[in-house]
Amino acid sequence: MKLIGKILVYLIWAVNWVISLLLVFSCYGSLAAPMGQWPFASLSGLAFPFLFATNLLFLLFWLLLWRKGALLPLITLLVCIGPTLKYCPIHLLAPRRAADADLTVVSYNTESFGTRVNKEWSVKNPVLLHALGFEADIILIQETHANIVRAAKRDKDISADYPYIETESTTSGQTCMSKFPIIHAETFYFEDSRNSCQYLRILLPTEDTLAVYNCHLQSNHLKKDELAEYRQFIEKPTDSTHYRASKTVLKKLLESTSLRAGQARMIADMAGTETARYFIVCGDFNDTPFSFSHRLFDRFMNDAFSRSGVGPGITYHEYRLYYRIDHIFCSRNMTPLHTWVDRRNKDSDHYPVISKIKLVK
Incomplete structure (x- = not known):
């Protein structure tokens, strides 16, 4: 049972890595196309809200299960803090x-x-x-x-x-x-x-x-339908x-x-x-x-x-x-x-x- 548990944790960890990389790409993808040559890079920003929410869920999940695992989603969120505040500013005053x-x-x-x-x-x-x-x-x-x-x-x-x-x-x-x-x-x-x-x-x-x-x-x-x-x-x-x-x-x-x-x-x-x-x-x-x-x-x-x-x-x-x-x-x-x-x-x-x-x- 312990082996199955470890395998499951590693699989979730791998999925978290994929989501983290996609989140970073959605934030900075347009920078990879200085003249807009790669439209998919610019298009990747459409997935940002869902990737950001998923990364937050991973952060909460790892905090409850394995605190060291929370470092990955936490670092990802910190890397994306600038674009996130541009996407969702908080100028309350x-x-x-x-x-x-x-x-x-x-x-x-x-x-x-x-x-x-x-x-x-x-x-x-x-x-x-x-x-x-x-x-x-x-x-x-x-x-x-x-x-x-x-x-x-x-x-x-x-x-x-x-x-x-x-x-x-x-x-x-x-x-x-x-x-x-x-x-x-x-x-x-x-x-x-x-x-x-x-x-x-x-x-x-x-x-x-x-x-x-x-x-x-x-x-x-x-x-x-599209x-x-x-x-x-x-x-x-x-x-x-x-x-x-x-x-x-x-x-x-x-x-x-x-x-x-x-x-x-x-x-x-x-x-x-x-x-x-x-x-x-x-x-x-x-x-x-x-x-x-x-x-x-x-x-x-x-x-x-x-x-x-x-x-x-x-x-x-x-x-x-x-x-x-x-x-x-x-x-x-x-x-x-x-x-x-x-x-x-x-x-x-x-x-x-x-x-x-x-x-x-």
């Missing part, structure tokens, strides 16, 4: 600083203002009202709906609050609603994709120019059965991840040479904080949520898949004071991200 903000920005993939659910195409649309309710200075929308935007432009109350509205609805559909003058607007279309980036220059009350890149990077285009396979795979990445069943899903994910890497590089190149005093890159990235596209902007910009948010900040919630794939990045001379995700309206498959930002004079 951030709300107290919000009163000092100069600018409030909302980024919101509205999924056509949630019309799939609410069937409302007027200015009474719940998702539109939800976005307006934040009283933000600038509202940046992805997956807009042209009819609702036109109705908003005609509405006296909305146009009084947001006299400057620019929309692009031929591809992924971005819209900007601003309290400040929009002095330039154009759209950059990504090659071999229906997605795009809306570029705007906004004149702030300080007479400074704010450049905004309102992005919707490549979608995964997974069907409902999403179920996808969830099974990321919950049990070591299960070969799910891996074989998910070949089609993985192929789509890898292809879309590769496309997003190229799209992110295009926007990063433009933002890196931006002449406006302040600039923001935001929108639906379809990528987690451990992806290549996120790391690309994080190198020279401030990730608003990682620097002033609390918790995982889940923005996508459809099909029981919960990730932060919507981001707000601001230039280094802009300080995020308080950033949060509002979950009150579920008509869209995304939640809005709101950030209160201080301009460094």
